[in-house]
Amino acid sequence: MSNINKVILIGRLGKDPEVRYLENGSAVAKMGLATTESYKDKQGEWQDLTEWHDVIMWRFLAERAEKSLKKGALVYIEGKLKSRKWQKEGEESARKITEVVADTFRLLSKREGAGGYENTFPSQDDEILHAKSNVSRENSSEKPSPTVDKPANPVANDNVSPQEPADDLPF
DSSP states (O other): OOOOOOEEEEEEESSOOEEEEOTTSOEEEEEEEEEEEEEEOTTSOEEEEEEEEEEEEEHHHHHHHHHHOOTTOEEEEEEEEEEEEEOOTTOSSOEEEEEEEEEEEEEOBOOGGGTSOOBOSOOHHHHHHHHHHHHHHHHOOOOOOOOOOOOSSGGGSTTOOTTSOSSOOOO
16 A cells, blocks of 8 residues: 655745745745634634644745745645754754645735735635526527537648648647
């Protein structure tokens, strides 16, 4: 049986990513990501529980984070857990930290110039509007315009130039 070390987080950045460059030119970014879950306590009151995660990004991912991520941004991060130990000079005991080493990230909130950082997930109102527009399209009396049959393979068309590829692959 194989092992899996995979982490998926959606949360908000506590501050702008801290990016530094190593002697070999590689970029490394460090950032704190907060995830919050809500629950009802014994008295029926809602409580928030926030967990902070140390996230590390390397090379081009760190450079991309420096350009696009800002404090408060809602971010999807995928990566793996990595633990490391170190000993501070003059201390007897070793320290240990567990970090998320990101493989990829995606900005989920609007960019700063587009009206601040807001949640871009569809709301319940968006779903209602979408459902109403689908119903109105289904009930409309307009008939869809008939489509003209076109050959699926461009080679079947007589107007194909000899320089065009003979296959219909999209890449």
